[in-house]
Amino acid sequence: MQETVIEPTRIKPQANAAQEASARSQQTIKPTTSKDTSAMKSNRSPSEIAESVTKTVGKPLADNAKLSMRDVCVHYDQKQAVYDVNLDIAENQVVALIGPSGCGKSTFLRCMNRMNDTIDICRVSGSIQLDGMDIYDSKLDVVPLRARVGMVFQKPNPFPKSIYDNVAYGPRIHGLVNRRTDLDEIVESSLRRAGLWEEVKDRLASPGTGLSGGQQQRLCIARTIAVSPEVILMDEPCSALDPIATAKIEELIAELSQNFTIAIVTHSMQQAARVSNRTAYFHLGRLIEVNETEKVFTNPDHELTESYITGRFG
Ligand SMILES: Nc1ncnc2c1ncn2[C@@H]1O[C@H](COP(=O)(O)OP(=O)(O)OP(=O)(O)O)[C@@H](O)[C@H]1O
Numbered sequence: 656m657q658e659t660v661i662e663p664t665r666i667k668p669q670a671n672a673a674q675e676a677s678a679r680s681q682q683t684i685k686p687t688t689s690k691d692t693s694a695m696k697s698n699r700s701p702s703e704i705a706e707s708v709t710k711t712v713g714k715p716l717a718d719n720a721k722l723s724m725r726d727v728c729v730h731y732d733q734k735q736a737v738y739d740v741n742l743d744i745a746e747n748q749v750v751a752l753i754g755p756s757g758c759g760k761s762t763f764l765r766c767m768n769r770m771n772d773t774i775d776i777c778r779v780s781g782s783i784q785l786d787g788m789d790i791y792d793s794k795l796d797v798v799p800l801r802a803r804v805g806m807v808f809q810k811p812n813p814f815p816k817s818i819y820d821n822v823a824y825g826p827r828i829h830g831l832v833n834r835r836t837d838l839d840e841i842v843e844s845s846l847r848r849a850g851l852w853e854e855v856k857d858r859l860a861s862p863g864t865g866l867s868g869g870q871q872q873r874l875c876i877a878r879t880i881a882v883s884p885e886v887i888l889m890d891e892p893c894s895a896l897d898p899i900a901t902a903k904i905e906e907l908i909a910e911l912s913q914n915f916t917i918a919i920v921t922h923s924m925q926q927a928a929r930v931s932n933r934t935a936y937f938h939l940g941r942l943i944e945v946n947e948t949e950k951v952f953t954n955p956d957h958e959l960t961e962s963y964i965t966g967r968f969g
Contacts, residue, residue: 701938701959701962701968702939704958704959705938705939705941705943705959706939706941719745719746720743720744720745720746720784721744721745721746721747721748721785721786721885721886721916722742722743722744722767722783722784722785722804722886722916722918723743723744723782723783723784723787724740724741724742724743724766724767724781724782724783724784725741725781725782725783726739726740726741726780726781726782727739727740727741727742727763727766727779727780727781727782727783728740728779728780728781729759729762729763729766729771729777729778729779729780729940730777730778731774731776731777732776735940736759736762736940737759737762737763737766737940738940738941739781739941740763740781740941740942741942742935742942742945744886744916744918744933745916746916747912747913747914747915747916748912748916748917748932748933749908749912749917749918749919749930749931749932749933750917750918750919750931750932750933750934750935750945751919751920751921751926751927751930751931751933751934751935751948752764752918752919752920752921752934752935752937753920753921753922753924753927753934753935753936753937753963754936754937754938754943754963755938755963755968756922758937758938758939758940759937759939759940760920760937761890761891761920762777763937763942764888764890764918764920765806765888765890766779766783767783767790767804767886767888767918768790768797768800768801768803768804768805768806768886768888769790769791769797769800769801770801770806772797779791785800785803785804785885785886786885790804798829799829802825802829802882802883802884803884803885803886804884804885804886804887804888805879805880805882805884805886805887805888806879806887806888806889806890807872807875807876807879807887807888807889807890807892808875808890808892809890809891809892809894809895810895811868811871811872811874811875811895812875813863813864813866813871813874813875813878814863815862815863815864816862816863817859817860817861817862817863818846818855818858818859818860818861818862818863818866818874819842819859819860820863821863821874821875821877821878822841822842822845822846822874822877822878822881823838823841823842823881824878824881825878825879825881825882826838826841826881826882829882831882831883841881842859842881843856845877845878845880845881846874846877848877848880848910848911849873849874849876849877849880849907850873850903850906850907850910851870851873851874851877854870855870855874867900868895868896868897868900869896869897869899869900869901869903869904870900872892872893872895872896872900872904873903873904873907876892876904876907876911880911880915884915885915885916886915886916886917886918887911887915887916887917887918888917888918888919889908889917889918889919889920890919890920891920891921891922892904892919893905893921893923893926894922901926905926905929905930908930909930912932919931924952924964927948927952928948928952931948932947932948933945933946933947933948934946934947934948934951934952936951936955936957936959936960936963938959938963943957943959943960944956944957944959944960951964952964
């Protein structure tokens with residue numbers, strides 16, 4: 656019988672986020688378990704167990720929720736991909752969404768800034784509030800919403816423009832600046848916050864697509880933060896990157912979490928453990944468990960979570 660030990664998970668950065676993140680990036684998960692779930696206590700299959708979860712078992716954080724989601728269901732045509740998910744994300748918190756492939760993590764993430772609107776067959780129901788505002792209100796303009804809730808995708812996707820223009824794009828289209836000097840300032844500060852300034856300051860006119868994969872992803876993060884979002888959604892932001900570029904993005908997430916609320920989808924449990932305060936485990940479209948990251952990885956409440964983090968399936 657094994658024992659679950661996952662070495663120290665993310666503690667909210669207080670003093671030096673970069674140092675802490677760097678220390679965390681050295682940490683590893685040691686998946687072992689003290690609970691016997693090998694026979695799935697109830698003798699039911701994982702899918703039967705997941706289907707029996709009708710409501711989230713997580714604790715709401717209604718007092719300071721930045722994003723508050725209630726009874727969220729998502730269908731693609733007739734097929735349901737997300738079932739009655741309830742989740743609160745507190746301000747300046749990093750929440751990791753984990754779970755086996757196809758369990759609805761990305762679909763749920765995309766609900767948070769209405770990116771699913773771009774998929775014709777996709778229907779979202781339930782309630783999603785940003786600071787108490789219903790983001791699915793039919794009168795709401797999604798363009799400013801997506802500035803408030805920015806998104807970084809799996810594959811870096813810089814525009815076919817210069818490094819400068821990639822970052823300046825958002826402030827320009829949202830009319831955030833009138834003077835070139837103000838725009839220069841935003842471009843520089845965004846690139847600095849994305850940890851890219853020193854590497855690109857002498858070639859701002861070069862194409863963004865000419866950067867390495869890791870640099871391109873940091874450029875995309877700079878582009879996202881240039882419009883001063885409140886929430887950043889990250890959909891497997893490191894899956895196309897090598898370990899060094901991944902470590903840089905993880906350090907960046909720790910820095911960014913001091914000013915932004917972050918939801919990140921990741922397939923890497925080590926990454927979830929390193930970067931997040933809370934972890935939400937999804938299975939077959941259901942949110943099975945959401946809790947402090949350390950608890951999820953050391954003493955999960957649900958047998959499905961434990962089976963997943965100890966590698967029994969996934
Ligand atoms: N555009 C789409 N059209 C139809 N079905 C979709 C679409 N996108 C996702 N789905 C389906 O919705 C379900 C959830 O998919 P989703 O991509 O959200 O899961 P995921 O947990 O993010 O998976 P992965 O970890 O593999 O990225 C899957 O069954 C998937 O096939």
